[in-house]
Structure formats: C-alpha cells, structure tokens
Amino acid sequence: MLERFKPKVEDVVRIDSESLRASVAAIFEKMGVPPETAADGADVLTMTDLRAVESHGVSNMMRVYVQQFRDGILNPTPDIKIVKEMPGTATLDADRGLGILVGRHGMNLAMQKAKEVGFGVVTMSRSGHLGAVGHFSMIAAQNDMIGMCITAGGTSVVPTFGGEGRLGANPISIAAPAKNEAPVLFDVATSAVAMNKIQLARRVGADLLPGWVADMEGTPQMQDTPPNDYGGFLGLTIGGTREQGSHKGYGFSLMVEVLGAMLSGSVPSMFDETPRESMFKNYFAAYNIEAFTDLDTFKANMDQMLGTLKNTKPAPGHDRVLYPGLTESEDERDRRANGIPLHKEVVEWFEGISEELSTPALVRA
C-alpha cells in the first residue's frame, strides 16, 4: 500500500493479533453466528490486517458488519444451498450469509472438486461482503493448489468514456505456493483505487492521486484531489484514462461481472435490487497443481522465478523490486511479533462495542 494511506505514527496503537482475533470472534458470536463460523470470520479479518491490507481489515469493515447484522439483513445462520452441480463445478446460494463467514465453504468445495477432476470452480450468489478476496485464494495455496477468488457487486465505477456508474470495484485475486519463497498473493480491485481506500485516505488526511476518480459526470480527475467529499466521486477502472489503459481495467471488471454475477445465475450487478448488504456474487476456483505437473518441480520453478524477481536490479530511484505477496508476508511476520497497528479511532470503537456486548477487550502489543 502507498505510504500516503498509512496513519500517522502518533495516531497508531499496536494491538496483539490474538486478542484482535478473540475480540472479533466474540463480537460475531454476539451477532448470532455459530462459534466455529465466527472464529473463521475472525481469522479472515485478522489475517487481512496481519498482511497489512488495512482497507479490508477490521478498521473499515468490522463496524459495517456489526451494523448489517443489527439491521437484520444479513443472516447469521445461513443455509447454503447447492443450486446446480457437476463434478468440477457448483453454483451456491449463500442465503444472505456474510461473505467472510461463508467464503471458506466455497473454496473448500472448489478444492474438493479439484482433487477429484483436477480443477474446481464454485460460484455463489446472495452473499454479504467477502472481505479481502485474496484470503480465500490463499487457502488454496496453503493446500498446495493455485487459488483464485473474485467478487462482483456495486455500481460506483464508470466504464471507459462513461458518465454513469455501472460496475463495482470487482476485485480479482490469485495465490500460488512456492517452496521457500513467500507465496504469490495478488489481490486487487479492478477500479483504479479500491473504494475503501478513499475512506482510508480521509481518515489519514491524504489526497487522492490523479487518475484515481472521476467527477460525477465521469471526467477523470487529473490533479491531486482531497477525499473530503466522499460520495462526490465516481470510480475509474485500472489505468484511469483510455490512453493509460482504463479499457483494460474495464475489461477485467467486466470479466468479474461475467464470472461472478452471470455464472452464479444472478442478474447483472447494475440491475441487482438485492439490498446492498447481500448483493455480492462470488467465484472460487482451485487448480490441483499435481493434475498438471509435478508439484515439487512447480514449487522449485516458483522459487526460481520469485527469487529472480525480487533480486532484479531496481530502476533508478527505487530500493528494491517486490512481487505480490512479498511485503504481505514480511508484514505478517512483523505484526505477529509486534502487534497490528490500528488507528486510535478504531481502537476506541472496539472499546465501546466490547463494553456494550461484554466481549474481550483488545490487548496492546
């Protein structure tokens, strides 16, 4: 994540990750979620913060989820149904379950099918927010498979040349295991900037960069723009302008809509009248590496590639070359040891809700 999104040092409180996990799980249980599922959701959010994907960790999301449960639109005990199935595929109805709580079910089923026929793909309609989609791809990578996970929903992003929002942030993720190197973990919004990042920018007082958002008529804003008037922007796709490749971002966003929404039997997101809280259409895929090639050779090849990428001579003015998943792995090590840095406002919210619900308080690292 760019430096500009990080909170100022004086605003940061380091929280022990196990205490965060316990606190989140307990809050979910108070919302009526069964203990095992609540623990699973706490794992998604805590891992997301351990990997330093603040935009999708507890800071932005926890209070939203709590509100959605309280509003009664999310179902704490969903009955996930198989709508259609073949040996390599399944279409599920998530029954208004929160995505971070039902996502593991989707990826587990995809992995089971991949064991049987080499590849498994599971689509899922009527889900709540899925959180950081990369988390579910990583479940596959941790099981020696390649994982992909995407989620469709929303209409805040304009198609190239468009003056009206038609697409969601529609993120795509892929994860693949290596032998000794940190696994590949690629997880990005197909919008120029994840919409959650605008919230983060507002919290930390950073400007939005040129090409990140459009005004309400669809014109890309090509100067630094303060995020104060959140809601007064339309999103742009990756690239920002046609010349810089926004048509490519648009195509990737549409790919998410086709694989997530259309292939789960849902209507296009732009016509989806499901309440926002349960409008997400998810896609989970698992590749059984051994179906294609020797697993050890695959992992050794991954090590060779990733090692070479990170040892690439940097361009002038840069310290090092990264690959997707590398800093996430480094951050995880640091944060497990030294705690997760949360903005003091977020810690205050946890203090309030813990007191209200009589759940375990956060512990400073």
Added chain:
Amino acid sequence: MLERFKPKVEDVVRIDSESLRASVAAIFEKMGVPPETAADGADVLTMTDLRAVESHGVSNMMRVYVQQFRDGILNPTPDIKIVKEMPGTATLDADRGLGILVGRHGMNLAMQKAKEVGFGVVTMSRSGHLGAVGHFSMIAAQNDMIGMCITAGGTSVVPTFGGEGRLGANPISIAAPAKNEAPVLFDVATSAVAMNKIQLARRVGADLLPGWVADMEGTPQMQDTPPNDYGGFLGLTIGGTREQGSHKGYGFSLMVEVLGAMLSGSVPSMFDETPRESMFKNYFAAYNIEAFTDLDTFKANMDQMLGTLKNTKPAPGHDRVLYPGLTESEDERDRRANGIPLHKEVVEWFEGISEELSTPALVRA
C-alpha cells in the same frame, strides 16, 4: 485501437477477406502444414484482421511465421502429446507447432472436458506464437461457453520498480456469448502497450504515449516518445507507474506466468532457453454455462448488461460508451463487406511471396 495506430488513408489498400484467407492458407501449405490445419491458421489471422486487431493480424505476423518455418525451428507437422490428464484438465506438449495452428486443439479439448465435468482447462508448452489469444476464447463463446485463453513468454517487460526485463507481454483474453448483442471479447496485453503496437506505431509514424515504455534502465518515459529506436525500450505493465497501478498490471502478468508457464510444467519464461519461436506456454479454459445456470437466462442477462453499458450516458467530450467486443463486431461486419484495410507495404510483401511460392494473389475489395 487508438486512432494513432491506424495507417494513413493514402497508404491503405482494401483487400477482400476471402482472398486473404485463401492466400494465407496456401502459404502455410507451402511451408509443409497439412491443408486442414493451414485453413485453420488462415482463419485465425483473417478473423483477427476482420476484428481490426491489426497488431496481431497478417501485417505484423505473416512474414514472421514464414521466416520461422523457413528457419526450421517451427514444426509444420507437430505430434501434440498429452503429458498429464484428469477429467477436467490436461497438459499438452505442442511439439514446436505454431500456436495459431495448434491452438484450436487446446480449446477443443477444454470444451470437451467442460461438457463432461462443467469446466475444462488445458495448458500447453513448447508452442509457437499464439496470435490474438481472444480468437481462441471466441471459439468457446461461439459454442455457448465462456472461453479464456492466455499465453506466457518473453522478458521484455519490467516488474514495477525494476530495471531489467523479466516478463512477456503476457496477454489475457475472455469471451462470453450474449443473445442479440455482440459477444464480449476482451483481449489485452498485461504490458501497458502490446509490443507489436510499437512496430505498428513505427509503420504509421505515430508517437508512443507517456507511461507506455521505460528506458533501458527501467525509468518510465512520461512524455510522447518517437518509436524510432525500437529495441531501445523496456516494456511497462498496465498502469505504467506505481501511482497509476503498474503493480496491478505486474500481478496480472505474473498470473499469466503462473497459469501458462508454471502450470504447463515449463520453467519460468525468464529462464526459458527454448528458441524464441517455440517458447510460448498457453492456457485454454472453457466454462460450460449450463453447468452453472440456465443458458437462456445467462444470455438474456448478458444482453441486458451489454445493452445498458453501451447506452450509458457518455462523459463530456465522448460520443459513446463501448464494451470489449463491440467495435470488433462492428468492424467485422464492415470489413466482410468492404474488405480489410492493409498497409500498402504489407500488400507488396504478399505480392512478392505469392509470386515466389505460386500461391493465390490477394484480391482488392
């Protein structure tokens, strides 16, 4: 394609598409390719030009393929072997066959598996150039499936912050059918600009735009740059700079490397010592839509989405909103009726080779 890449009107000759197809097929046959396969390759190239994807049609590619056959590195009669197989997957060795000639085999096998288990994915090593990967995705869409096709190979593109080339143009394509609207056909390089476009720009005398290429040390060129010194650039990934999202393009490029190269059992492209002519690692995937949901409903939903996208109110200064595949379909209709516009230099090359090989000459439209 941006206007700047199109040849000047006075340099253009309109050629009848059937005559182009016949000429290309006859040239392939003279290279030792069996008639049915030669016709297939002619179909790939002619369709690519009909869809106005000039960078991957006959203009850039035909003379390259002829030279590669003459150099004896490509195999005109490859024995394509199944290296590994499960009900939903297969890994093939293309035996140095030209990609545009062996690609249909890969997609056909993927579609057959999709009929049986719901989804099929086929990887393929040791292939020659695959041409426009979208062509193979479209074969699936024409058979009421969703198709994906990608190809890995090359080292001309830098990772974000990198000063050395490590990745290829690594294109990704997806195609999906609709009912009455033109199908979605998305096909893009994960580099900021397809390397072939630099050749096109040189032919038509257009500048490269800011953020499209880096100098030989890896610094993105942020001004208009003449393409004269082709070979004097390193490629950038989609986005161009980190601030504009090059890390996202980098991740998509790496995704191609993982699914194409690694999953076909190949070494990473950056260590691939196979001769350039047969170094491509391909990936073909087909989703059987009926395995997931009702096909008619899917197509009706696609129509609703695509119709709404193209009728989106344009942003100020723009005439209309497109979707990937729309202009390709319009161009195809025009070019079938009025001929394919080729640069006069390309027509001259065809005249020379037709005379030399005694193959049918091109016919003006």
